[in-house]
Amino acid sequence: MREPLRILAKNIGALALPDFCPRCFWLKLKARNRLPFQIFPGIFSSIDAYTKRVVHTWIDRNGGAPVWLKGLGEVTGYIDPPHHSRFYIELTEYGGVLLTGAPDGILTLTDGSIAIIDYKTAKYTGTQDRLMPMYEIQLNGYLLIAEHLGIGNVTKLALVYAEPVTDEETAAQPEIHSDEGFVMPFSISVHPVPMEPAKLQPLFQKAREIYDLPEAPDGRSGCEDCKRLDALMLLARKL
Numbered sequence: 361m362r363e364p365l366r367i368l369a370k371n372i373g374a375l376a377l378p379d380f381c382p383r384c385f386w387l388k389l390k391a392r393n394r395l396p397f398q399i400f401p402g403i404f405s406s407i408d409a410y411t412k413r414v415v416h417t418w419i420d421r422n423g424g425a426p427v428w429l430k431g432l433g434e435v436t437g438y439i440d441p442p443h444h445s446r447f448y449i450e451l452t453e454y455g456g457v458l459l460t461g462a463p464d465g466i467l468t469l470t471d472g473s474i475a476i477i478d479y480k481t482a483k484y485t486g487t488q489d490r491l492m493p494m495y496e497i498q499l500n501g502y503l504l505i506a507e508h509l510g511i512g513n514v515t516k517l518a519l520v521y522a523e524p525v526t527d528e529e530t531a532a533q534p535e536i537h538s539d540e541g542f543v544m545p546f547s548i549s550v551h552p553v554p555m556e557p558a559k560l561q562p563l564f565q566k567a568r569e570i571y572d573l574p575e576a577p578d579g580r581s582g583c584e585d586c587k588r589l590d591a592l593m594l595l596a597r598k599l
């Protein structure tokens with residue numbers, strides 16, 4: 361068997377986006393996600409990690425989830441999400457694919473099943489979120505992995521949006537101040553995600569086909585960035 365294509369559930373999800381670019385996908389896979397000019401502000405990851413700690417410490421103290429997570433049903437506890445090095449499934453079909461990732465949260469429910477959630481520090485726009493097709497595939501990928509590893513019977517998938525509340529009235533509240541600084545409240549929205557793991561199968565096939573191409577395929581029509589890159593490279597050669 362060929363070397364398996366190791367891919368994050370989120371990156372498989374990119375194949376489901378309407379503006380998917382096979383060239384970008386190929387380049388990211390070949391460069392193992394180490395592309396220049398890919399700076400993502402760390403603050404969002406910090407807030408996602410903080411949201412997870414807030415939920416876990418609340419469950420530790422109260423034996424159930426905070427009211428703002430009631431959209432998930434009756435939560436009884438949580439399972440610490442495994443590191444991505446232990447959270448994967450190897451598929452021998454499709455020429456070999458190793459699907460991996462790290463879910464933000466795994467919560468246990470009253471019937472003994474589990475819910476897998478992903479935290480998003482962002483304004484909740486429902487299905488208007490341009491990246492929703494990618495998130496849906498990402499969570500369904502986690503479902504496949506969790507069930508394969510025997511972590512539990514997955515009965516719920518959800519995105520938990522934490523939106524900063526930044527209006528003037530909130531900013532004027534004396535309670536937000538302390539001697540150390542100020543606090544910013546977050547408004548929570550739970551977005552249920554359909555459980556449709558079968559949707560991943562054609563994406564595994566497509567990912568493997570693109571990865572196996574000997575050269576980068578054409579980019580997305582209408583995207584000007586590759587043309588700008590070509591122009592920059594031409595300029596650099598002349599200097």
Ligand code: SF4
Pocket residue numbers: 381382383384385579580583584585586
């Ligand atoms: S066409 Fe656009 S999206 Fe595709 S590789 Fe080039 S810059 Fe990336």
